Amino acid sequence: MTGYEVNAGEAVVFWVCAVLSVLGAIGLITSRKAVHSALWMALTMINLAILYIANNAPFLGMVQIIVYTGAVMMLFLFVLMVVGVDSSDSLIETIRGQRVLSILLGLLLIVILVWGLGSALSGLPSVGLDAANRLDGGNVQSIARLIFTDYLLVFEVTSALLITAAMGAMVLAHREHWQPKPTQAELSIARFKGDEHPGNRPNPGIYARHNAVDTPALLPDGTPTQASIPGALRSRADVQPVEIEDGRAIQEGDSQ
Amino acid sequence: MTGGQFGFFGVDPWWIVIVKVLGIFVMLVLLTLFTIWWERRVVSRMQHRIGPNRVGPFGLLQSLMDGVKLALKEEIVPKGVHLAVYWIAPIISATAAFIAFAVIPFGPVVNLFGQQTPLQLTDFPVSVLYILAIASIGIYGIVLAGWASGSIYPLLGGLRSSAQMISYEIAMGLSFVAVFLYAGSMSTSEIVNAQEPVWFAVILLPSFLIYVTAMVGETNRAPFDLPEAEGELVGGFHTEYSSMKFALFFLAEYINMVTVSALATTLFLGGWRAPWPISLWDAANTGYWPLLWWLLKVQIFIFIFIWLRATLPRLRYDQFMKFGWKILIPASIAWIMIVATARVLRNDVQFTSTQILLVGGITIIVLLLGSWLLQSRADRMSALQEEADAEIQARAFDAMAGGYPVPPMPGQQVNLPTRRASSSVTTQEAIDG
Structure with missing residues (x-):
């Protein structure tokens, strides 16, 4: 060929x-x-x-x-x-004249590529792809020889640059730990040693007449429990009163 | 690519190519149907159940019936999906799964309808890289399915799968390097030929183990099936898919299992070459017999997949990532360094035994010194850390230290007024009012 x-x-x-x-x-x-x-x-x-x-x-x-x-x-x-x-990008130009400038620079790049590459390659004798690949016994071998002989310095410098960039990203994203991260076992032990009940909190509305978030769950003995209401609602006092059998409206904490 | 070593590839008449393509397609579909049945039966046996045994002999036609049922089911397309991408995703997944098989060698050169042709669709100098490339395109199907579904569980599944793929493909690619170094080629047929006296699974055992681990992560199978962890993400990326599109994902998953198993067979278990006691028989590696050995080896890997699924619980996501990045990848790099050094020593340098002992002795001394230095440094650092901790704990918390509001240091106590008192008053008012 x-x-x-x-x-x-x-x-x-x-x-x-x-x-x-x-x-x-x-x-x-x-x-x-x-x-x-x-x-x-x-x-x-x-x-x-x-x-x-x-x-x-x-x-x-x-x-x-x-x-x-x-x-x-x-x-x-x-x-x-x-x-x-669904985040869409804003299409407002932040740099004035960005669009015109980018079109001009793009055209310039095309001219440079066509003219520069064209004039650089026009005089070269072409040996054909098969002959070029056969030089070192195959495509992979030829690339390997070029990378590790003629272009070794470029190759190593590029890899150093990439590793530096990766290290930079890691440094930027790094968060320093003040103390060793607790392991799963330590977290579990701390959970059982603490004051809180180690299990799940009762869901709102369990054993209650309503399953709204602001209706406290009833304990098996019929008393409402504070733990089932989210903290935000509790601190705003957005808690529904609960009626028990004798018709009296009670609130959590009353009968405990 | 019609160089000397690839003389048998790229010269088939067109109808042989079509026969091979059709053969691979049919084989993959049949293997999928068989693998689903096999998986259900094996998992059942491991869980003291019987499994599907009604349709056909031993329930063998069960997965065929399920496939027909799946194809005839109503298709539900949720509102808010990105339609074009939603349609393309399963197609990408299934197509990539099928075309990866083009370079897997099933056997040596055989007589196929009067033509001398290898039992392999095609081969070229970088065909193992081709499989890696196709695998990375295949994951697009999963990621795009997650994105296009317009729902949060599939999105999380897609995210996990892209992170998983990037992490485990590195370990997978690194495990190939040792094979390339020993085979001196990246073409599948030459790698099979290079394992003539002994399989690479024996001489490159660490690479083999790393590949087997990474291939489970790459195919999203238990215990690494985090993209579709049903306890956390409903169905993961295919939550919003139904009918034929879901069937395509299902098909792709099982074909990918076969593909990575076939690649493991090709790279490490001698491909279609007969295992040891059988290989003593002269005709074992001729004609169509190798197809049988190949199929048996692939089935061993598929059985391992099923066994893992029935045995191991799913990993936690952070542990899974830590395993990939902090164990598999460094181990691969260290192993490649050892293999490359051994290759260079064997190829280029002639050592006397005194020199080897000298080098070995110096290496051991350096390692000992290094570990001693590291240990003493770690001791010093932990002593310093303890001192610093004690100092912080001793100091009372000053919320305006240095004139600016600052958060407490770890271990310091903050005394803030609680809301409990005021809250109980207002609660009382609410009851009265």
Whole structure:
């Protein structure tokens, strides 16, 4: 294979994947919901991966899916879901002229890429993908040789940068413990040693005539119990009086 | 990819490819039906019950009947779901489950309708990475199902599953590294060939154990089935799904079980190669016999899945995460370091026994010194901590220390006026009024 021959299968793969990845990119910036944007982006990434594989770079294609689609986008989705299902982004520009500037800079980037890459690559002799992969006995072996010989410094510096970023995130999210975290056993012992009843509190309305939150539960002997009313209601005195058999309305604490 | 070592792949006529695809599809569906029945029977036996025994011989057709019933059930789509994503999620899940099987080797080169072809749909230099990639796409189905349902239990299930997947895929990927180092390849057929004298489960036992643990987490099965913990999250991500869409999730879960079992077989148990006593028979690794060995090995893993489910209680979520990040991943990294060092020593360096003893002795001395230093440092730190604690406890709490309102330090007592007194007065008024 020399240079620019394109067979039918390659052309079909290119036109399907290229169209889909551009579609994904457009969907990414036009969707209103952040999760939809993330999905469009995943579509773009998967199509790029297929293009890499079609270009005899199977390792890069698989790593693209595992790292970008599988880990990075999954983390994005994770954060979006933690933030909330229905939180929509505000579409007000915080920087004046942001939109115009971004369009201009985008155009500039396209020009630089097309012109720069075009002029840089136009004079190169092309040996063909198969020949390039065969140099070290295969695609994976060739990548491994390049990373661990010619580009070793770049590779190590990049990994140091990433580890620093991860450490930074950990430091920012770190909360210092004043004392050792109590274990499950210690918590259990403390619970039984304390003044409170170790079991569940009675639910509101148990043995009562009503199951509203502000109706105190009745103990088996018919007296209302204070523990069944939420503390907020108790402190506001929002507690319903309870009638017992002789017609007298009583309140918790009366007969105890 | 028509290089020398992959000579048998990518050269099949189109109808052989279709036969293989169809064969894998049918096999996976049948294995799912069988696994559901097998799981119910085994769990029943472990719980002193009988299990399904009415439909067909030994109840074998029970899961087929259940499947038909599930497909014919009324479909309930709740209000407030994000319809497009709600529809796509089960499709992603089931599709990913099926296509991961494309690179699993079932047997050697055989005669299939007059064509010499390997019992494997395809293979390429990074096919194990392909399975990892497809698995990571498959989890999208679960996460999106959780999000699209527009309800809180599925959302929590989806969140848990994405966290779980990210954590356990690291341990899983790391356990592959030792296999890649020993096989010198990431293609499934070559890894099977590399296990010719001895299985990787024997020489790379720690990797095997880590993979088996991580695969249970990766497939959301008990005791790691936190995304669908029914006691906490109703049904987890599939709470709002019914009928055929739920059936797709169900199918995907069981196919994923088969896939990870098949991958474990391929990477660690010699793939389709016959186990030891049988391998003495010359014809054991030829023709269609290997399909049988492969199926038996996969069934062993599936039985382990079922056994775990019947035996172990579900982990608490924080313990589960701690197990993944603080035990599995560091253990994998340490083990890879050992394996890589051993490989380099064996390949590149010729050592005399004196040198090995010298290196070993120095290593032991360094380890001893290091542990002694760490221990004395820990002792000093805990003594300092105790002093600091005592000092804090001795000091009375000053709510305006340094001129600013400050919270109490641990151990300090705060004396705040209680509401009890005023509350009882108002309660009395409420009764009177």
